[in-house]
Amino acid sequence: MSSFQGQMTEYPTISIDRFDRENLKARAYFLSHCHKDHMKGLRAPTLKRRLECSLKVFLYCSPVTKELLLTSPKYRFWEKRIRTIEIETPTQISLVDEASGEKEEIVVTLLPAGHCPGSVMFLFQGNNGTVLYTGDFRLAKGEASRMELLHSGGRVKDIQSVYLDTTFCDPRFYQIPSREECLSGILELARSWISRSPYHVVWLNCKAAYGYEYLFTNLSEELGVQVHVDKLDMFRNMPDILHHLTTDRNTQIHACRHPKAEEYFQWSKLPCGVTSKNKIPLHTISIKPSTMWFGERTRKTNVIVRTGESSYRACFSFHSSYSEIKDFLGYICPANAYPNVIPVGLTVDKVIDILKPLCRSSQSTELKYKPLGKLKRARQTQLDSEEEDELFDDPLPTPLRHKVPYQLTCHPEVFSMTRLSKKQPEKLQQSIECYKIESMQSSLLTNFLDCEESNSESEEELEIPPSAQGDLGSVTAPQEKADVEVPQWEAFFRRNDEIPEESLENVPSSTEIGGSQSPKLFSDSDGESTHISSQNSSQSTHITDQGSQGWDSQSDTVLLSSQERNNRETTSLDKGAYRTKIKESISGCQMEQNILVSQETHSDLKSKDEVSIVPSVGEPTPMGGEKHTLEEKPMLTSTHADSQSSSDFEIPSTPETELPKQEHLQSLYEKLAMGESIVVKKRKSSLLDI
DNA sequence: GCGATCAGGT
């Protein structure tokens, strides 16, 4: 829970995600996303009164956040006072003190945060330096390096302070299975269940909060079944989400809610009241998304845990894990980092102790040139060998970013994968897709392995058909940092008795599920598989012209046939509904012409004076007329391509991979869903046993 | 009657 008080030391006249107390005096407000704990005071009468008196005070947020906020009548009074800012569009704002007339200019850029629809991070640039407020975020390893606007001159910007989501900033939460792993676990469980008959339905026991939309959209897309929800009017202008939801209770996937839902479920009743279809009773399982985490040296990650005869818990996290936070902060390498959240059991000092080594000040003693913090360009640039060479080989201008060794080794792909990609882009791309498929399927195998061993002490061995061996060419997986175990393919097949205790979830007793097999889905998360963009599916925020295919193509969200499914893992999981879109009147042309994009523009001409898109922002004086570096590009054309396909070239393949057969997996899943016994043979002892 | 806060629930 955020304990950020609303103000940043560098820019105390603006307030972010807090609207009470001192924040009542702010010259401008910012809302990172639409979760209640970030909206304290936002509908209070005191602020409402202030708004009525101070006509120059506005709330800035993403278009999706505005849409979600205004869906609630309690916040409608904000309607005329919200100014939306397009994502990845540096926008100048005048901060005016209405009493004195004093004015301060600031440039704000919204960066996708991957936390829930509309969620953003705010990058502020002004006379007191560049600061980043992350709000809540879930970004996979390496994602900061792909955010163009965190960079300038091909290098990460000089960031004074980061106000960071430290929800899981504790080694205890070292790793959380990636979005893709969690999604595929839920997907296959749901698939195996609902494919049994039209009377088999799944209830997703989700909380009342935004953030599950990408789960709904992906399940719907993959299974061809819309998800039943109580309300969908908030998504009325977001077709990418809307099309996957329904208020028709006659569907096999439900995410509806009711105060007595758990009680209902015990009586085979869905929260919406449905118990049968065509007078035939339904068979329902519940899947409850919840955060699961694993220690640093834990290799097993069971993304699905059976908690009862028909109940499952599925891994799901809105927030970055400890290692993701460290990757993010280490990459940004600010002068200061302030925690927005103090995890339970930790103190402020302790969190700061964790953050400090990732900041610049801690590494001032050993000044040694390291070409770190480089922008990992998307497809466009990565395939351009000339530019790539230039960027890598030329000594970079000051200020040099000196990083601790951790960061050097933590981003090997910056150096190795881009080189590979330009040599063999097509082959790599193939390998990536191949790897992704294997990664998912092997996860399932591992899960079953664990399931078996954790419950029945079976000594049988898992045999992998040699024919399924993947041909991954010479592409190798990046190495982990030296002091952490190196993820290897063998680790996927570790025996259960090697799993640290913390990774073992409680499972129903063997009597409860009528046998020894508690269906546990284990998948290995080596931290590198998360290079796939976590910005998939409805976590981002864009207003676009619904039909526009030009500047921000929607082609990545098309439904694919089942035949295509097996070859399209990256499409489905990485890009499916990547952009939450709101249909509205702003066209791509306007964007490209750097015309003011504030939604209020047309109705509020004054806003032109106070909000404007800044064509490019140089460092370190964004306001001044400092010359831009040669890497500066027309922002609005480059950023979209980048964010949508960011990680396609950075997914490592794994040597010695072995492909399980689809039919085999399917039958295992069906057994799993039914709670039947699964006999899985164990592989010979791993080469990587610890 | 409303809002803020807390406890307790999922």
Place this chain on the structure above:
DNA sequence: CACACCTGATCGC
């Protein structure tokens, strides 16, 4: 374990 809510009780205005 946490999260992001929800409900209900209590208090103060």
